[in-house]
Ligand SMILES: Cc1cc2nc3c(=O)[nH]c(=O)nc-3n(C[C@H](O)[C@H](O)[C@H](O)COP(=O)(O)OP(=O)(O)OC[C@H]3O[C@@H](n4cnc5c(N)ncnc54)[C@H](O)[C@@H]3O)c2cc1C
């Protein structure tokens with residue numbers, strides 16, 4: 001079985017977000033980059049499937065410039081067999097999805113796993129666009145995925161509950177917890193990751209339907225108003241009369 | 247400009263977030279048609295007219311009672327063609343977002359999700375969307391002739407702007423391939439207020455000490471007509487169900503009022519709540535980081551403050 005895991009390279013969840021160049025560029029100064037947390041679930045599930053099914057290979061793919069390679073190596077250290085980097089700035093979801101679909105269309109992957117969303121652009125759409133481009137089902141957010149031969153049983157989270165599904169391979173899934181436990185690379189993994197193949201391919205040209213004009217930060221929050229724990233009634237009247245939310 | 251709005255329903259009732267999508271489309275100007283799929287209450291369908299739809303289409307096929315992503319995408323594309331629609335508006339949701347992506351791909355449309363405001367159309371067609379899990383926004387020009395817009399909760403205010411309209415039935419062509427992913431069962435919490443759609447949320451963190459102490463959180467939620475939420479460790483250790491977990495890796499909420507009790511305010515939690523209109527924090531530690539993100543704060547023990555707060559809310563009613 002062949003599994004493709006698509007990972008984004010995103011600011012650590014504790015990062016403060018800033019922009020430069022007149023609010024048109026992300027300021028990566030002092031920011032640490034990680035595998036997208038949801039993508040990490042996808043990778044962990046792929047490795048579990050590989051461990052349970054001899055002969056399974058896991059390829060990781062990232063669309064990004066050369067500085068994403070440490071993040072890709074981390075995925076190899078966690079247990080992926082090989083990696084592909086599409087050498088391009090991931091400018092928008094459609095662009096990224098086109099690159100992934102172009103790579104995947106001739107490779108015969110049985111399963112394409114991604115995160116439910118990236119935590120930078122939060123589009124929540126790359127998996128669904130790839131599914132449509134390849135003409136196969138796409139399901140997201142998937143919280144459980146069990147394989148039974150050429151079929152899979154899934155649970156997809158819906159508002160306030162879940163949906164159970166059956167689908168034949170191949171398909172695309174956008175993953176989230178509790179599909180698997182995040183994996184931490186061990187020493188052996190880190191050593192072997194250095195020599196695992198990482199292929200760099202050039203992007204295909206894509207006519208993007210969107211262009212960024214500028215970034216904005218939310219307005220600064222006003223000071224918090226503290227209320228004594230002996231005077232809880234005041235909170236209720238402030239919520240009613242000042243904030244007008246009750 | 248012709249706009250199609252895909253409206254979602256649950257147990258036959260049109261969702262509030264979809265009414266916001268209708269209000270958003272109405273706010274854009276142009277001719278608005280709303281499309282509902284599966285079994286939906288007749289009164290709810292007609293009422294879409296009140297909220298801004300000039301026309302209501304209903305594909306009542308029972309195969310559409312479940313939210314099958316591919317089938318829905320295909321039906322929506324057919325309705326876009328029938329209505330000669332330039333823009334599709336829908337609500338971001340576990341169904342809306344994947345459907346938006348597939349529809350946009352089929353139509354070669356520009357797509358934007360997590361949109362928070364009406365478009366600016368003075369120069370081009372520019373939408374504002376929430377990115378970095380609510381820590382920032384971007385302004386994006388949508389350049390293609392066709393556009394798909396998925397809006398975030400509270401992007402538009404639901405108002406009565408018209409009168410009921412009589413729904414028209416819409417008969418799409420459905421192929422077996424559209425049902426390749428088979429839904430075998432749905433497990434849905436009924437009756438309770440759903441977290442992503444709630445106007446008020448009461449959330450508890452590890453400071454609540456254990457699942458047996460959730461009574462006051464639930465009672466406060468009940469008197470406020472609120473949904474209950476929690477921090478990630480609380481759902482990880484199984485004190486509360488997974489779907490209540492709020493934050494960067496959980497549900498992102500944007501209610502009018504978010505009340506956090508015994509939650510420290512880690513940046514990953516804040517990322518899921520920072521688009522709330524008003525935040526109240528109750529924590530026994532005056533230095534808890536959450537106070538910096540709050541509008542109102544009480545330093546105190548949850549087990550002392552919550553009963554008083556419940557009484558005060560009841561008294562104010
Ligand atoms: C990649 C990543 C993603 C994450 N995503 C999320 C996410 O989506 N959502 C999320 O919530 N977390 C997330 N986390 C975890 C996050 O970093 C914090 O660990 C978590 O939010 C802490 O939960 P907590 O505030 O309930 O617990 P704690 O940090 O233990 O805080 C408990 C608080 O309760 C207070 N307290 C204790 N007793 C009382 C009392 N009797 N009365 C009143 N107050 C009391 C304490 O003062 C303290 O402030 C993520 C972490 C990582 C690494």
Ligand SMILES: Nc1ncnc2c1ncn2[C@@H]1O[C@H](COP(=O)(O)O)[C@@H](O)[C@H]1O
Nearest residue numbers: 006063090114115117118123124125126
């Ligand atoms: N630059 C990228 N390279 C590879 N995969 C990506 C990239 N960006 C997003 N993805 C994948 O697509 C999923 C959804 O991303 P998004 O639509 O941006 O929210 C992510 O969780 C990743 O698995």
